[in-house]
Amino acid sequence: xxxxxxxxxxxxxxxxxxxxxxxxxxxxxxxxxxxxxxxxxxxxxxxxxxxxxxxxxxxxxxxxxxxxxxxxxxxxxxxxxxxxxxxxxxxxxxxxxxxxxxxxxxxxxxxxxxxxxxxxxxxxxxxxxxxxxxxxxxxxxxxxxxxxxxxxxxxxxxxxxxxxxxxxxxxxxxxxxxxxxxxxxxxxxxxxxxxxxxxxxxxxxxxxxxxxxxxxxxxxxxxxxxxxxxxxxxxxxxxxxxxxxxxxxxxxxxxxxxxxxxxxxxxxxxxxxxxxxxxxxxxxxxxxxxxxxxxxxxxxxxxxxxxxxxxxxxxxxxxxxxxxxxxxxxxxxxx
Amino acid sequence: xxxxxxxxxxxxxxxxxxxxxxxxxxxxxxxxxxxxxxxxxxxxxxxxxxxxxxxxxxxxxxxxxxxxxxxxxxxxxxxxxxxxxxxxxxxxxxxxxxxxxxxxxxxxxxxxxxxxxxxxxxxxxxxxxxxxxxxxxxxxxxxxxxxxxxxxxxxxxxxxxxxxxxxxxxxxxxxxxxxx
Numbered sequence: 001x002x003x004x005x006x007x008x009x010x011x012x013x014x015x016x017x018x019x020x021x022x023x024x025x026x027x028x029x030x031x032x033x034x035x036x037x038x039x040x041x042x043x044x045x046x047x048x049x050x051x052x053x054x055x056x057x058x059x060x061x062x063x064x065x066x067x068x069x070x071x072x073x074x075x076x077x078x079x080x081x082x083x084x085x086x087x088x089x090x091x092x093x094x095x096x097x098x099x100x101x102x103x104x105x106x107x108x109x110x111x112x113x114x115x116x117x118x119x120x121x122x123x124x125x126x127x128x129x130x131x132x133x134x135x136x137x138x139x140x141x142x143x144x145x146x147x148x149x150x151x152x153x154x155x156x157x158x159x160x161x162x163x164x165x166x167x168x169x170x171x172x173x174x175x176x177x178x179x180x181x182x183x184x185x186x187x188x189x190x191x192x193x194x195x196x197x198x199x200x201x202x203x204x205x206x207x208x209x210x211x212x213x214x215x216x217x218x219x220x221x222x223x224x225x226x227x228x229x230x231x232x233x234x235x236x237x238x239x240x241x242x243x244x245x246x247x248x249x250x251x252x253x254x255x256x257x258x259x260x261x262x263x264x265x266x267x268x269x270x271x272x273x274x275x276x277x278x279x280x281x282x283x284x285x286x287x288x289x290x291x292x293x294x295x296x297x298x299x300x301x302x303x304x305x306x307x308x309x310x311x312x313x314x315x316x317x318x319x320x321x322x323x324x325x326x327x328x329x330x331x332x333x334x335x
Numbered sequence: 336x337x338x339x340x341x342x343x344x345x346x347x348x349x350x351x352x353x354x355x356x357x358x359x360x361x362x363x364x365x366x367x368x369x370x371x372x373x374x375x376x377x378x379x380x381x382x383x384x385x386x387x388x389x390x391x392x393x394x395x396x397x398x399x400x401x402x403x404x405x406x407x408x409x410x411x412x413x414x415x416x417x418x419x420x421x422x423x424x425x426x427x428x429x430x431x432x433x434x435x436x437x438x439x440x441x442x443x444x445x446x447x448x449x450x451x452x453x454x455x456x457x458x459x460x461x462x463x464x465x466x467x468x469x470x471x472x473x474x475x476x477x478x479x480x481x482x483x484x485x486x487x488x489x490x491x492x493x494x495x496x497x498x499x500x501x502x503x504x505x506x507x508x509x510x511x512x513x514x515x
Contacts, residue, residue, distance in 0.1 A: 062498050069498055086498065096497045105497045118494050254487040263491055274492040297489060304485075313485075315492055 033146060040143035040157045041132055044171070046178040048128040053077050056179055058150070058201035059089075060125070064194045065298040073124070073198075076207040083209050084124055097212045098124065104212045113212070120248040120265055120272075125196060126171065126183050129269040138162055138243030138268045147172060149181035150198045159270065164188055165241045165322040166271045177203050185299065188319055193299040233262045234310060235277050238329040241322060243268035257281070266316075266326070273316030273326055280311050294320040303327050344374045348381050 057074035072087040086096040093108035101119035106112070121127055135141065138161060145156040154172040161168055168190075172182035181201060185194040230249040237246075248265035254276075255261075261278040294303045302315030303323045307330070314327040343360050346352040352360065364371040375397075490496050 062495075071498065094497070098494065103494050103497065116490070116494070121494050124495065124498055254491060255483060261487075265492075272493070274488065276488050276491075297485070300489065300493070302485065302488070313488055315485075315488055317493070 035143055035146040035155050038143055038155060040141040040155075041135075043143065043155055043157055043173055043178065044128060044141060044159075045132045047171070047173055047180060048130075048132065050178040051075070051123060051125070051128075051180070052082060054177060054179065055204045055207040056177070056201060057204065057207060059199045060196055061199060062194075062196045063192075070199075074207055076209050078206065078209075081209070085210050086124060095210075095212065096124075097210050099209075106212055120267070125180050127270070127272075129267075134269040135159070138166060139270065144170075146175070149174075150200055152176070152181060152201065154181050163242070164319060165325070166243075166268060166318050167193060169270065172197075174201065179203070185317070194317075230264050233264055233277065234333055235262065235264075235275070235307070235312065235330045236333050237264075237266075237275070237326070238331050240266055240329065241268075241325060244273065244326075247272075254278075271316065271318050273314060273318055273322065275326065275330055276313040276315075277307070277310050277330070280306060280309055294323050296320075308332050340370065341373070341377075344370075344377050348374070348378055 055076055055078075057072070060071055060073045062069040062071065070089045072085075072089065074085045076083045076085070082099065084096075084098040088094050091109075095106045095108065097104045098118070098121070101117060101121075103116045103118050103121075105114045105116070107114075129135065140160045140162060142158045142160065143155060144158045147154055147156055149172045153175045155175060157171045157173060159169040159171065167188070168186045170182075170184045170186070171180055173179070174181050179201065182197040183195070184192055187193045228249050228251060230246050232251060233249060240246075244266045245268075246264060247267045248263075250263045251260050252263075253260055254263075259278060259281060261276055264275040266273045266275065294301050296302070299317045300315055301318065301320050301323045302313060303320075304311060304313040305327065306312070310332065312327060312330055314323050314330070316323065340360075340363075343352055343356060347357050347360055364374065
């Protein structure tokens, strides 16, 4: 009799607590989708690892400013060696290879080979920092759902900026291999700025490495130069927006002349901003020197103005306000 | 005496005998079987006079019934008792629990979460951030050509130019920064 009495006493308490927990905690595993049990940040960390270590290939469409660029994509990995390979399907036909910080682009029509040093980039798909925690200062990462991309089930991860100095992103991550199937960048109004989406993606045991060589004598000299220190720059950054840090500096000729250009790259882990400074050159007309205008090319905003005897240009895939903020904080170095 | 007993039996059958006298009569019947048989006969006559029907019973009828009752098996079934007051409170508590379960399930917004609508909202594009001082104009129909310097900068800035910008010259548009 005592057992029955206690049972009736405990039953209402148990039922009330159980139902309250169900409603108050959406992360409860009972009767909720499987994707809610996956942490968005951990999933992105797995993605970064998968992108570096797996062999995969497919067809990817790059969409930017209304223009569609479909390309064949492959990533080969073997014993720490990595190589990305892109082959355009539409004109102008070109083949692009990225390996150990070097990007080679072969234009098929002219057989011209352009070799570019890009040690600060890792992928044509999405660049993630080594330490995913680096994003914490500027972004919140959240698993928001599950959808199908290229007939593959994918987790949807939202990367939301904590201020209006950078853009929001969404990543559709293949559930099986944790490879990015779709990446979208949104502007401050929520409109799509850039998008890439795979229409097919296969993971292979092994893929060949491409040895890119021009068929004719069209190779442009590689502009190899070791990454230097920003202490050499003709300018200093009085302040930079929260989350950004200096990731690369180089001084080298960029144009047909031998005039060197200082190039400082800032990054918050996802978005990057370049600051260029070079001596004014009468042969090169100044860009918008008489206005405060921020111009844009596709998703890239840029601003240029004179600073003493120098021309300063800031550009990046960030809002115009960020461009101006960085430009206003670039000061001539006092020696 | 005999006449007096007959009169008492008659009054007893007509339910007119006083309680004490009826009890005394029944005690006498227990010891005097002839008296009990007499009351049986009186009862039968009374019944026949009232209903015009009469069934003759054997002299040992009541004895046989009594014997059969003695051989009848006894079942020790629990008797129905009134509900304990403590159980009434338990029943009330259980009912309240059921009501709370139904109420909580039907009113999830009490807890500030609505799973279904939340999932829908999460699949929407991110909400627009507060207005920035930058107002991007619509693409200028008279697009300005980029100079070679900006082309070089773009190429140095981002490797995606090999993917997206094979022809940079035709992709320029201008926005304006409005200073506060």
